Amino acid sequence: MNVDEKYFNNISPRERAIFEGAITMGALFHQFVGTPVSLESAGTLEKSIKKTMELQPCIKTVEVKIDRETLEEVKNEYDYISLTGEMLDVKVLSHYDDKNAVIRLKFIEELNYPLMYVEEIF
Amino acid sequence: MNVDEKYFNNISPRERAIFEGAITMGALFHQFVGTPVSLESAGTLEKSIKKTMELQPCIKTVEVKIDRETLEEVKNEYDYISLTGEMLDVKVLSHYDDKNAVIRLKFIEELNYPLMYVEEIF
Amino acid sequence: MNVDEKYFNNISPRERAIFEGAITMGALFHQFVGTPVSLESAGTLEKSIKKTMELQPCIKTVEVKIDRETLEEVKNEYDYISLTGEMLDVKVLSHYDDKNAVIRLKFIEELNYPLMYVEEIF
Amino acid sequence: MNVDEKYFNNISPRERAIFEGAITMGALFHQFVGTPVSLESAGTLEKSIKKTMELQPCIKTVEVKIDRETLEEVKNEYDYISLTGEMLDVKVLSHYDDKNAVIRLKFIEELNYPLMYVEEIF
Numbered sequence: 001m002n003v004d005e006k007y008f009n010n011i012s013p014r015e016r017a018i019f020e021g022a023i024t025m026g027a028l029f030h031q032f033v034g035t036p037v038s039l040e041s042a043g044t045l046e047k048s049i050k051k052t053m054e055l056q057p058c059i060k061t062v063e064v065k066i067d068r069e070t071l072e073e074v075k076n077e078y079d080y081i082s083l084t085g086e087m088l089d090v091k092v093l094s095h096y097d098d099k100n101a102v103i104r105l106k107f108i109e110e111l112n113y114p115l116m117y118v119e120e121i122f
Numbered sequence: 123m124n125v126d127e128k129y130f131n132n133i134s135p136r137e138r139a140i141f142e143g144a145i146t147m148g149a150l151f152h153q154f155v156g157t158p159v160s161l162e163s164a165g166t167l168e169k170s171i172k173k174t175m176e177l178q179p180c181i182k183t184v185e186v187k188i189d190r191e192t193l194e195e196v197k198n199e200y201d202y203i204s205l206t207g208e209m210l211d212v213k214v215l216s217h218y219d220d221k222n223a224v225i226r227l228k229f230i231e232e233l234n235y236p237l238m239y240v241e242e243i244f
Numbered sequence: 245m246n247v248d249e250k251y252f253n254n255i256s257p258r259e260r261a262i263f264e265g266a267i268t269m270g271a272l273f274h275q276f277v278g279t280p281v282s283l284e285s286a287g288t289l290e291k292s293i294k295k296t297m298e299l300q301p302c303i304k305t306v307e308v309k310i311d312r313e314t315l316e317e318v319k320n321e322y323d324y325i326s327l328t329g330e331m332l333d334v335k336v337l338s339h340y341d342d343k344n345a346v347i348r349l350k351f352i353e354e355l356n357y358p359l360m361y362v363e364e365i366f
Numbered sequence: 367m368n369v370d371e372k373y374f375n376n377i378s379p380r381e382r383a384i385f386e387g388a389i390t391m392g393a394l395f396h397q398f399v400g401t402p403v404s405l406e407s408a409g410t411l412e413k414s415i416k417k418t419m420e421l422q423p424c425i426k427t428v429e430v431k432i433d434r435e436t437l438e439e440v441k442n443e444y445d446y447i448s449l450t451g452e453m454l455d456v457k458v459l460s461h462y463d464d465k466n467a468v469i470r471l472k473f474i475e476e477l478n479y480p481l482m483y484v485e486e487i488f
Contacts, residue, residue, distance in 0.1 A: 001232050003443070007239040011140065015240075018137055019144045023238055026148030027402075033326060034277035035397055036421040048414030055402040055446040076357040077369070080421040082277060082329055110123050113320040116145055117129040118137075125321070149280075155400035155448060157275055158299040170292030177280040177324040198479040199247070202299040204399060204451055235442040245476050251483040255384065259484075262381055263388045267482055270392030354367050360389055361373040362381075 021094030085114035143216030265338030387460030
């Protein structure tokens with residue numbers, strides 16, 4: 001079976017790139033929010049988020065940064081906190097055919113909300 | 123701040139509907155997979171998935187069906203299992219401006235994979 | 245196979261009640277943190293957390309309260325936020341044989357941490 | 367504030383070790399089930415589960431094995447699947463004071479269930 005022909009012939013390559021990138025960003029957020037994280041372990045978690053999310057269809061690269069300032073300021077006796085969307089800065093590069101989309105997750109202070117948007121499309 | 127103007131002026135209303143629907147589908151899958159579910163509690167879980175995911179930006183309605191046959195066949199002494207993507211059949215209706223998209227999650231036997239695709243766009 | 249005899253003969257009924265209650269509390273936190281929640285949908289989510297987590301072995305009842313004050317104060321244009329451990333107040337009542345344990349999850353301001361502890365055991 | 371004195375004076379060191387190990391096992395399962403995983407990325411995911419879960423209170427070490435046979439047998443065109451409890455073999459070593467507990471998660475074929483139990487206590 002040709003999956004693309006059967007299930008994706010109603011959208012353009014540009015739309016497909018947006019579609020797949022958006023799925024992966026929603027997935028990433030809801031899979032990993034809540035994970036325990038500390039200054040010392042943040043790098044390992046970033047790498048694992050990257051490697052697992054790059055498996056998804058049409059995903060070329062995933063860049064993940066967990067905010068270190070928040071981790072430095074943790075003031076409880078356990079020295080870690082649960083990962084939140086506010087701490088994440090992520091770029092997902094998806095591609096299909098000749099189209100690429102960069103989906104971004106970034107906390108926007110003005111909105112007080114971790115926004116997902118299409119940063120670039122080419 | 124006008125969020126749409128600042129962050130979404132590079133994509134069309136049709137693309138925006140696809141984008142937001144896809145985020146919600148990825149989110150739904152990765153938030154709820156793993157949840158304990160039984161024949162008796164499946165309805166409550168479906169309703170809760172629907173209500174929480176309808177909160178996301180540009181989402182009009184979410185329809186969730188958890189496969190009852192799988193639940194009927196559970197053969198362990200605990201009478202429940204962890205929710206998997208294979209058990210889910212979901213439709214997310216997203217809209218932006220004058221455009222609507224139905225994003226579908228469905229297990230496709232031929233692919234042996236719970237596929238997410240754009241079922242309708244109008 | 246007698247599971248209790250084979251796998252649990254090294255701990256007392258009291259320890260078993262603690263064990264099963266603790267598993268369910270850890271599970272509950274990490275399954276549901278991140279879920280979108282609003283004032284209007286909080287009740288549905290509470291009910292669903294209760295119903296799904298009561299399926300786990302040796303769990304009699306689960307009581308869940310999501311902090312409404314936090315939800316009332318949400319100040320973004322989307323009128324919802326992601327559930328955090330800080331917003332949860334949970335009691336899990338587990339029992340085995342003639343022993344019962346109430347496991348509590350509660351945000352402790354002095355600790356700045358959502359603490360899990362054994363509230364009662366009888 | 368002395369947390370142990372205030373919140374944990376009703377249970378013994380042995381019970382505390384069981385309690386904390388059990389929380390971490392429930393947390394681990396429900397945080398990571400659903401994550402995309404492939405043969406190639408399984409090692410990175412194992413390491414990240416280990417590092418994040420070792421942050422939890424009273425946890426000394428976490429050993430995680432994701433079943434490679436299941437991953438080798440993946441027969442879909444995407445070459446990855448969602449992590450399930452059935453694929454996990456985990457040992458959590460918790461300690462409090464002079465007591466240690468090894469909590470195990472293992473799929474038991476006879477039960478058709480990924481069982482959590484206390485493997486050792488010393």
